[in-house]
Amino acid sequence: MEIRQLRYFVNAAHALNFTEAARLSNVAQSTLSQQIKQLEMELGVPLFHRTGKHVSLSAEGLIFLEDAKRILNDARQGLQRLADLGELREGSVSLGIASGLGLSELLAETLTIYNKAYPHIRFKISQVAAPLLPEKLRQHELDLALTFTPHTLEESILVEPLFDTPLCAIVSEQHTLAALPTVSIRELIRHPLVLPSQDLQIRQHMDAAALSLGLILHPTVQIDDLSHIVYMVRRGRWVSILPDAASRAVKGVVRIPIEERAATLHTSVLTLEKNYQGKAVREFLRLMHNTADLLLKTRNND
Numbered sequence: 001m002e003i004r005q006l007r008y009f010v011n012a013a014h015a016l017n018f019t020e021a022a023r024l025s026n027v028a029q030s031t032l033s034q035q036i037k038q039l040e041m042e043l044g045v046p047l048f049h050r051t052g053k054h055v056s057l058s059a060e061g062l063i064f065l066e067d068a069k070r071i072l073n074d075a076r077q078g079l080q081r082l083a084d085l086g087e088l089r090e091g092s093v094s095l096g097i098a099s100g101l102g103l104s105e106l107l108a109e110t111l112t113i114y115n116k117a118y119p120h121i122r123f124k125i126s127q128v129a130a131p132l133l134p135e136k137l138r139q140h141e142l143d144l145a146l147t148f149t150p151h152t153l154e155e156s157i158l159v160e161p162l163f164d165t166p167l168c169a170i171v172s173e174q175h176t177l178a179a180l181p182t183v184s185i186r187e188l189i190r191h192p193l194v195l196p197s198q199d200l201q202i203r204q205h206m207d208a209a210a211l212s213l214g215l216i217l218h219p220t221v222q223i224d225d226l227s228h229i230v231y232m233v234r235r236g237r238w239v240s241i242l243p244d245a246a247s248r249a250v251k252g253v254v255r256i257p258i259e260e261r262a263a264t265l266h267t268s269v270l271t272l273e274k275n276y277q278g279k280a281v282r283e284f285l286r287l288m289h290n291t292a293d294l295l296l297k298t299r300n301n302d
Contacts, residue, residue, distance in 0.1 A: 003075055005039040006068045008032045009047060013065050016055055073140050091280035092122045098130035098147035100202035102226045102246025110291045114284060121280050130201045137272045143281045148201050149266035160269045163292045165245040167206065169256040172236045178254040185210050185260055191239040193219040194232045205265055206241055213260060
């Protein structure tokens with residue numbers, strides 16, 4: 001049994017298509033098929049059912065899949081430990097961000113500092129629905145995730161507080177509310193609202209904050225993408241509510257603190273328990289915490 005055979009098998013099990021699995025594995029389809037067949041012969045069981053061009057996992061393949069992924073992850077961590085014995089010159093970080101979290105300023109600042117120090121480290125950043133992040137960490141699709149602090153602890157997931165950020169109203173510089181030092185949620189709902197959609201956790205926090213005051217948010221427009229919300233606000237008519245951290249670096253809008261204390265978000269870093277974090281990931285975490293502390297101090301001094 002060879003590591004490459006396990007990698008071919010896992011790719012085929014996920015794709016359920018040998019052509020696509022060969023593309024993911026960067027080998028010819030004939031090579032992938034031959035190696036998987038050889039693995040099956042060595043194990044003495046069929047890993048796939050083959051019907052023409054269609055394949056599906058056998059009962060034995062389904063059981064073996066978890067073992068194969070564990071072996072591959074152990075090998076990956078072993079290689080990472082060896083690589084970390086030297087200087088941090090190359091590597092990669094896979095980062096997941098909860099949809100709607102909006103940490104553009106924090107990420108941009110952290111990545112800029114990081115790249116100056118370690119220009120050959122590559123990053124892959126994905127926006128993911130917050131409830132899906134823990135499973136993606138367990139499947140080793142992500143090294144770490146940034147999200148709203150979960151209310152309940154997930155099995156095998158470590159939660160490390162990052163910082164708190166209040167919700168704030170954002171309006172255009174020409175809007176009638178722009179001159180106010182603070183604004184209440186009750187005042188905001190009198191204006192045309194454009195808000196994140198209800199399936200995003202950020203919106204659920206907004207709804208909870210409003211409900212605690214006996215109010216219900218009825219936005220005229222709901223959008224998944226925060227950048228589109230900001231674009232509409234800049235047009236002059238629309239009012240929105242976003243995390244302060246998501247709107248601090250935005251030009252052409254005014255941030256107005258919301259009076260109600262309930263409108264505060266807690267953000268955290270999620271990592272996989274008992275999983276070796278490479279030097280590249282650990283250094284990113286260190287810089288991100290430092291940057292978050294600096295931005296928080298700057299915000300408090302505004």
